Amino acid sequence: MTTALDIQGLRKTYDNGFTALKGIDLRVEQGDFFALLGANGAGKSTTIGIVSSLVNKTAGKVSIFGYDLDNQREQAKAQIGLVPQEFNFNIFEPVVEILVNQGGYYGIPRATAFARAEILLKQLGLWEKAREQARNLSGGMKRRLMIARSLIHQPRLLILDEPTAGVDIEIRRSMWEFLRKLNAEGTTIILTTHYLEEAESLCRNIGIIDRGDLIENTGMKKLLNRLDTECYLFDLAEPLAELPHTSSNLCHCSLQDPTTLEVAFHKEHYSLNQVFDFLNKQGVQVHSMRNKTNRLEQLFMELVENNKQ
Amino acid sequence: MNIQQKWVAYYTILVKEVLRFARIWVQTIVPPVITTALYFVIFGNLIGPQIGQMSGHAYMDFIVPGLIMMAVITNSYANVVSSFYGSKFQGNIAEMLVSPTPNWIILAGFVSGGVARGLAVGLAVTLVSLLFSDLNVEHVFITFTIVLLTSTLFSLAGLINGVYATSFDDITIVPTFVLTPLTYLGGVFYSITMLSPFWQKLSLLNPILYMVNGFRYGILGASDMTIWLSYGVVSGFILLLGGFSLYLLHKGIGIRS
Numbered sequence: 001m002t003t004a005l006d007i008q009g010l011r012k013t014y015d016n017g018f019t020a021l022k023g024i025d026l027r028v029e030q031g032d033f034f035a036l037l038g039a040n041g042a043g044k045s046t047t048i049g050i051v052s053s054l055v056n057k058t059a060g061k062v063s064i065f066g067y068d069l070d071n072q073r074e075q076a077k078a079q080i081g082l083v084p085q086e087f088n089f090n091i092f093e094p095v096v097e098i099l100v101n102q103g104g105y106y107g108i109p110r111a112t113a114f115a116r117a118e119i120l121l122k123q124l125g126l127w128e129k130a131r132e133q134a135r136n137l138s139g140g141m142k143r144r145l146m147i148a149r150s151l152i153h154q155p156r157l158l159i160l161d162e163p164t165a166g167v168d169i170e171i172r173r174s175m176w177e178f179l180r181k182l183n184a185e186g187t188t189i190i191l192t193t194h195y196l197e198e199a200e201s202l203c204r205n206i207g208i209i210d211r212g213d214l215i216e217n218t219g220m221k222k223l224l225n226r227l228d229t230e231c232y233l234f235d236l237a238e239p240l241a242e243l244p245h246t247s248s249n250l251c252h253c254s255l256q257d258p259t260t261l262e263v264a265f266h267k268e269h270y271s272l273n274q275v276f277d278f279l280n281k282q283g284v285q286v287h288s289m290r291n292k293t294n295r296l297e298q299l300f301m302e303l304v305e306n307n308k309q
Numbered sequence: 310m311n312i313q314q315k316w317v318a319y320y321t322i323l324v325k326e327v328l329r330f331a332r333i334w335v336q337t338i339v340p341p342v343i344t345t346a347l348y349f350v351i352f353g354n355l356i357g358p359q360i361g362q363m364s365g366h367a368y369m370d371f372i373v374p375g376l377i378m379m380a381v382i383t384n385s386y387a388n389v390v391s392s393f394y395g396s397k398f399q400g401n402i403a404e405m406l407v408s409p410t411p412n413w414i415i416l417a418g419f420v421s422g423g424v425a426r427g428l429a430v431g432l433a434v435t436l437v438s439l440l441f442s443d444l445n446v447e448h449v450f451i452t453f454t455i456v457l458l459t460s461t462l463f464s465l466a467g468l469i470n471g472v473y474a475t476s477f478d479d480i481t482i483v484p485t486f487v488l489t490p491l492t493y494l495g496g497v498f499y500s501i502t503m504l505s506p507f508w509q510k511l512s513l514l515n516p517i518l519y520m521v522n523g524f525r526y527g528i529l530g531a532s533d534m535t536i537w538l539s540y541g542v543v544s545g546f547i548l549l550l551g552g553f554s555l556y557l558l559h560k561g562i563g564i565r566s
Contacts, residue, residue, distance in 0.1 A: 105409075
């Protein structure tokens with residue numbers, strides 16, 4: 001399998017002396033949907049900035065689909081599409097012009113770029129706004145415009161830096177579908193996000209950066225399987241007078257309020273079926289249930305906390 | 310990128326830059342035309358006849374090349390510095406930086422945009438000057454090449470200013486405190502032969518003097534220095550600033566962290 005992104009010993013120290021990256025190694029395979037997670041200031045955007053040539057590295061090697069970013073810069077850059085965190089298009093330019101110009105910077109003739117722009121804008125629900133100045137778009141539309149712009153040259157590697165920040169859930173879901181389809185068609189995608197449910201839902205592999213170090217780089221399923229405790233909230237049909245009695249310390253119940261029961265249990269020793277059997281025996285009528293916290297969020301916090309120690 | 314792709318990238322930047330100043334022509338083309346027309350009226354028509362001849366020409370005819378050149382210089386500079394800094398400020402300079410477009414194409418695109426505005430304003434001012442003066446161009450090739458080279462030089466200077474600028478104040482400091490004084494003292498309104506030897510020698514340190522005189526030689530056939538010196542100074546500065554601009558873009562100074 002071809003490696004889409006290969007980072008070796010990447011370091012970045014800014015002029016003010018702050019070291020944002022302490023020598024990270026990272027590989028993203030072709031076709032992957034990869035989540036790059038980390039707290040604010042962890043080094044995600046610096047990594048993306050270096051890969052997309054917006055930040056100068058201090059040391060290390062970066063290659064994109066085998067093209068070295070130092071020695072084969074043009075070829076390497078041609079492989080990447082970038083959706084940055086901040087809106088960074090010319091707000092006075094018409095939407096379609098932004099795409100056609102971006103195509104031009106990749107050597108795509110205007111007629112070809114315009115045809116591609118039409119397809120992308122239609123796919124992303126922006127074609128009706130094609131002739132409007134970008135400043136007139138809503139926040140969600142601006143995010144979609146940046147996705148369209150990043151795809152005009154049909155990159156093999158798409159990097160999205162918090163693409164769904166500040167957009168409503170409906171648009172977010174439609175963007176997820178769009179990205180899933182794009183990935184299924186062969187585009188390798190690297191995503192940073194603070195919405196961990198987004199990463200869990202979309203990505204197959206994950207890297208976690210904390211204070212300039214890559215502290216985790218594994219498959220999403222493998223990572224989630226490390227969670228030894230599951231915690232569910234059960235909405236009850238009737239208020240509970242007292243807690244169901246459990247003799248095992250591998251399963252723990254508590255009441256959040258009279259109609260919300262929290263049950264935490266070790267995955268190795270209990271299954272969800274057994275929990276339901278137990279509740280049935282106790283005469284507890286369950287109306288609905290949900291995860292107490294996002295599973296990835298729980299793991300993320302654990303990993304970051306462990307790294308502090 | 311192959312040659313055709315590079316041409317597309319260059320053409321894209323050029324068209325974008327031309328459209329940028331063309332869309333706001335009331336702000337970019339009209340003001341310098343009005344300002345220069347006022348110079349023609351006040352200095353040429355009202356005061357000029359009191360001054361008499363300068364370098365063997367009517368004062369109005371004498372100041373026309375200088376005023377055209379002044380408009381070309383300020384507008385070439387202003388176009389690139391405002392466009393480049395504007396791109397930095399809005400962040401859309403990243404559109405070019407992430408792309409495979411080589412730095413020299415980015416430089417050529419911005420500079421060509423500056424040259425286009427300089428020439429557009431220069432042409433408009435020239436047309437206005439025809440209302441006040443019978444303009445006979447003595448040396449067409451020299452006139453055109455000097456204005457082209459000067460426009461290129463000040464577009465490069467504008468880009469360097471744009472690279473270093475960190476606020477909108479920074480893009481007005483150089484035009485106000487450096488460019489305008491040098492232009493006014495660069496022989497636009499007088500011949501340096503009128504000055505005392507000390508001030509004549511000091512004036513020779515002003516590069517704009519060579520451009521104004523080179524352009525005046527092209528139009529009137531009169532100059533305070535040889536045309537080759539004008540070509541030499543302008544070309545030398547273009548090589549110097551062009552090389553420095555490429556170095557700045559390569560290092561990412563002011564545009565990459």
